Amino acid sequence: MASRFLQAFRSIATATAVTRSIASPANKCFASPTAFTPNTQRFFSTIAYPSSSAFIGKQAPNFSAPAVIDGEISSVQLEQYRGKYVVLFFYPKDFTFVCPTEIIAFSDRAKEFEAINTQLIACSTDTEECHLAWIRTPRKKGGLGNMQIPIVADTTKAISADYGVLLEEAGIALRGLFIINPEGVLEQITVNNLPVGRSVDETLRLLTAFQFVAEHGEVCPADWTPGAKTMVPSTDGSVDFFASGATE
Numbered sequence: 001m002a003s004r005f006l007q008a009f010r011s012i013a014t015a016t017a018v019t020r021s022i023a024s025p026a027n028k029c030f031a032s033p034t035a036f037t038p039n040t041q042r043f044f045s046t047i048a049y050p051s052s053s054a055f056i057g058k059q060a061p062n063f064s065a066p067a068v069i070d071g072e073i074s075s076v077q078l079e080q081y082r083g084k085y086v087v088l089f090f091y092p093k094d095f096t097f098v099c100p101t102e103i104i105a106f107s108d109r110a111k112e113f114e115a116i117n118t119q120l121i122a123c124s125t126d127t128e129e130c131h132l133a134w135i136r137t138p139r140k141k142g143g144l145g146n147m148q149i150p151i152v153a154d155t156t157k158a159i160s161a162d163y164g165v166l167l168e169e170a171g172i173a174l175r176g177l178f179i180i181n182p183e184g185v186l187e188q189i190t191v192n193n194l195p196v197g198r199s200v201d202e203t204l205r206l207l208t209a210f211q212f213v214a215e216h217g218e219v220c221p222a223d224w225t226p227g228a229k230t231m232v233p234s235t236d237g238s239v240d241f242f243a244s245g246a247t248e
Contacts, residue, residue: 051161051164052164053163053164054178058186062077063152063162065152065153065155066153067121067151068132068153071132076152081121082183085116086179087106087178087179087203088163088180089102089121090163090177091175093124093172094130094133095134095137099124102198103122103151105197106203108148113204113207120150123154123159124152124153125154125160125172125173126153127155135151164176174193174194175194175197176189177189177198177203179203188206205225216230221247228246229244
């Protein structure tokens with residue numbers, strides 16, 4: 001399965017000749033020195049990871065980088081979203097297959113995140129020109145189409161390295177997702193291997209849980225959903241929770 005997945009990644013090189021004609025900024029995209037040509041055996045066995053600066057309960061690594069916002073090349077600084085929750089999610093590469101399903105799924109539900117004071121940010125090691133070309137490509141032709149969220153260009157790979165998701169030999173990021181609270185502190189980290197995408201619903205559930213805890217001081221048990229019973233974080237609170245039959 002992993003071998004087939006990597007072979008599919010390599011097929012992108014053939015498809016780029018077609019994609020170049022769709023949007024002019026793609027020329028810079030596919031001339032990028034970060035082209036994805038991993039060794040299959042190394043990729044899934046002896047992967048080299050950089051040292052991460054991202055730790056739960058600590059300040060999220062700040063960054064400033066080019067990005068595509070509202071269909072235009074601009075820039076993003078993490079600290080500009082201070083006072084909001086941030087969902088920062090990394091993906092491996094533009095013009096691929098699992099990646100657009102994730103980005104489109106998050107973007108199409110951006111208003112749900114906005115309603116709970118949350119900013120979504122997508123990030124890969126591709127160039128901003130590559131991002132723009134992908135956005136300008138219709139969805140029916142493998143593009144993203146109109147986006148409601150910023151897509152950051154981590155061309156130096158410093159952001160991916162700081163967050164511990166960079167595959168150094170391949171020059172791409174794993175599917176890392178980070179929830180950052182309004183004070184800039186990391187609340188949650190998940191990292192998927194390349195073949196499996198992430199869940200928008202689960203991300204919303206986690207955000208709602210962290211926000212509930214911040215507001216009410218009670219904690220959320222396994223599989224908690226909004227409206228379900230929580231518990232006071234104490235021995236007595238735990239006893240009361242189980243005595244209430246909440247787990248039955």
